[in-house]
Amino acid sequence: MSALIELKDVTKIYGGNFLSKENQTIAVNKATFAIEEDNPRIVTIAGESGSGKTTMTRLLLGSIRPTTGEMYYRGKDFRKLSRKERRQFQLDVQPIFQDPFESYNPFYKVDHVLHAPIKNFKLARSKDERDELVNESLRLVGLQPDETLGRFPHQLSGGQRQRIMVARALLLKPRVILADEPVSMVDASLRATILDSIQTLKDDLGITIVYITHDLTTAFQISDDILIMYRGNVVEHGDVERVIHNPQHAYTQLLIESIPQPDPDKRWGELVRATGTDIVNAGRQRDIFGIEPGQEQEYDEVEPNHWVLKSVSPEEEEAAPEPVESAST
Numbered sequence: 001m002s003a004l005i006e007l008k009d010v011t012k013i014y015g016g017n018f019l020s021k022e023n024q025t026i027a028v029n030k031a032t033f034a035i036e037e038d039n040p041r042i043v044t045i046a047g048e049s050g051s052g053k054t055t056m057t058r059l060l061l062g063s064i065r066p067t068t069g070e071m072y073y074r075g076k077d078f079r080k081l082s083r084k085e086r087r088q089f090q091l092d093v094q095p096i097f098q099d100p101f102e103s104y105n106p107f108y109k110v111d112h113v114l115h116a117p118i119k120n121f122k123l124a125r126s127k128d129e130r131d132e133l134v135n136e137s138l139r140l141v142g143l144q145p146d147e148t149l150g151r152f153p154h155q156l157s158g159g160q161r162q163r164i165m166v167a168r169a170l171l172l173k174p175r176v177i178l179a180d181e182p183v184s185m186v187d188a189s190l191r192a193t194i195l196d197s198i199q200t201l202k203d204d205l206g207i208t209i210v211y212i213t214h215d216l217t218t219a220f221q222i223s224d225d226i227l228i229m230y231r232g233n234v235v236e237h238g239d240v241e242r243v244i245h246n247p248q249h250a251y252t253q254l255l256i257e258s259i260p261q262p263d264p265d266k267r268w269g270e271l272v273r274a275t276g277t278d279i280v281n282a283g284r285q286r287d288i289f290g291i292e293p294g295q296e297q298e299y300d301e302v303e304p305n306h307w308v309l310k311s312v313s314p315e316e317e318e319a320a321p322e323p324v325e326s327a328s329t
């Protein structure tokens with residue numbers, strides 16, 4: 001049984017050119033990752049700002065192409081999909097955007113946002129059928145159609161808008177939903193709402209959720225598996241309980257230590273900036289976490305379903321230049 005989506009050794013590099021590696025950013029480095037179809041999971045991708053989380057989701061969505069490496073959809077090379085297979089992929093894998101409605105004209109009513117995909121994918125043969133689909137989707141996310149339709153986005157609460165984006169995704173009967181956490185809207189009640197609906201999607205509809213967050217506490221609450229990203233590398237992954245209770249990688253340990261801080265995002269950023277070296281422009285220089293730009297992604301299985309990235313081999317370590325302190329940047 002092949003995976004629904006599979007990344008093999010996928011790298012995404014931004015910037016630079018054929019002549020120069022200057023200003024290159026390895027946004028995702030040699031990621032190998034699969035989403036199974038028959039085993040719905042909630043998978044969290046966590047890591048500080050700029051670690052490559054959104055890039056990873058955009059790769060999984062097929063909206064950007066890997067610089068190197070392979071991607072498969074139902075076992076088939078993504079580049080070789082037929083028109084029909086590509087259409088099915090676009091139904092199977094749905095994003096929920098970081099800023100709901102950001103991509104929509106504010107003068108369109110909610111109805112438009114929901115009708116558009118139905119029209120695009122020709123999912124209904126009549127107005128009645130279309131309305132039926134819309135109502136069903138709204139109810140799945142706990143919204144009353146008559147209290148939602150006919151309104152403009154600004155006439156709804158943040159939580160309602162978020163639910164509409166989920167309802168919109170559900171119209172297409174996806175197998176996977178990729179949810180990039182709305183960083184701009186993090187009040188506690190909204191977060192609870194989102195988490196609630198994510199759990200329902202998995203339990204009731206058998207949909208796998210890839211949930212992107214900075215927040216390890218929520219990740220721990222809702223997910224089955226977790227991937228910890230650090231500067232494009234998946235440094236540790238596996239069962240969420242095992243990774244959080246028994247973190248092996250220095251970076252994961254740092255993240256977990258910073259959880260009780262009042263502003264964890266800020267704290268991580270500060271810590272890393274204060275002690276890390278700039279791997280983006282530093283050639284083969286390694287940073288405090290023993291990570292070298294573009295290094296191989298090999299893992300030790302420390303316990304069942306818990307893997308940690310191997311650091312570069314001791315031979316290479318000797319050959320590599322001394323890490324340079326860059327506390328000034």
Ligand SMILES: Nc1ncnc2c1ncn2[C@@H]1O[C@H](COP(=O)(O)OP(=O)(O)OP(=O)(O)O)[C@@H](O)[C@H]1O
Binds near residue numbers: 015048
């Ligand atoms: N289109 C682009 N062109 C150039 N560099 C990019 C582009 N998109 C992302 N990057 C860089 O790639 C790296 C990873 O970015 P990405 O958006 O994946 O991070 P992220 O983990 O989602 O961060 P955040 O938590 O802030 O959303 C960053 O260094 C970013 O500056």
Ligand SMILES: [Mg+2]
Binds near residue numbers: 053054055180
């Ligand atoms: Mg992001």
